[in-house]
Amino acid sequence: MTRQQPIAVLGGGSFGTAIANLLAENGHHVLLWMRDPEQAESIRTLRQNPRYLKGVEILAQVEPTTDLSSTLDACELIFVALPSSALRQALQPFAAQLGGKMLVSTTKGIEADGFMLMSQILEQIAPHARIGVLSGPNLAREVAEHALTATVVASQDEALCRSVQQVLHGRTFRVYASADRFGVELGGALKNVYAIMAGMAAALGMGENTRSMLITRALAEMTRFAVKLGANPMTFLGLAGVGDLIVTCTSQKSRNFQVGYALGEGLSLDEAVSRLGEVAEGVNTIKVLKCKAEELQVYMPLVAGLHAVLFEGRTLDQIIGVLMRGEPKTDVDFISTDGF
Ligand SMILES: NC(=O)c1ccc[n+]([C@@H]2O[C@H](COP(=O)([O-])OP(=O)(O)OC[C@H]3O[C@@H](n4cnc5c(N)ncnc54)[C@H](O)[C@@H]3O)[C@@H](O)[C@H]2O)c1
């Protein structure tokens, strides 16, 4: 990648906007692609995103655009910050332009059909592209407001990891590298489900002991599931595993947490999602994950419990009763270091 070449960010939501600004602060010309011409025009003239990250100034080096084809042609490094529900549909028509490009997914979701992570979809659409993921405890607003933040770029393509580190590393944003793309990406997708539970617990006035139990048992479940899929459990001890789980399960800024909070206040799932008006990936992930856990016969009582409350008509009291009275278990039973 030459220094003069622009960098693309696809998706004009909270995270796309935050990443675009970080790149611009580091001196890069950024093409921020979004589908809505009015939003693009508003950014061009007001230097603010009218809908997301209100109050954050979008730097002059960030050029909003609605022309995806020209954006892909102009850039070799492309960050994808689209919702998981939109990624395939948005990029499939441009597959021929993606060969040889560095595609870095920041999207934390799972496609139901085939249980596919976003980088796997990118790989399927563009088999000749170079693929990576960026994931970690990265609340968009905090990134945009320069809270000291760390993230992980994961790919087996070391040069891609180095490129991403070079362009994003800055005064307030630190980028670690990992070769475990699957584990890093899976951690980012799974933690959203547990953040919904944490939001519910907070709304119901449950205490810090409860939150700590939830986070720790969530880590156990996530890791057990990941190991069954062949992932390296050690990745779940890093920023993209427990790091992201902590921030999303403890912050009111997390949209998944907010959905859970609204549910805890008595709103229906539909009401909670529409009150949010932004993406909360955990709502889809819970369905996909419940199916996959059953198929693989992985013990995931928290996932089963949340699914029962949201989609099977069970009450939270019933589920809490089942969880607390369940057969006693061993504490750290989910990490086998055999082979790692
Ligand atoms: N916001 C965060 O703190 C954060 C941090 C890290 C990762 N992520 C991940 O980034 C992804 C995007 O999240 P976000 O927070 O930016 O969402 P958001 O709700 O803030 O914005 C979503 C954006 O996607 C656009 N969009 C929706 N469907 C589209 C389509 N078909 N074609 C083109 N654009 C479309 C919307 O117009 C909107 O601009 C999610 O997977 C999320 O998990 C978010």
Ligand SMILES: O=P(O)(O)OC[C@H](O)CO
């Ligand atoms: O706001 P959420 O719940 O989508 O979480 C945002 C990021 O994934 C936190 O790392």
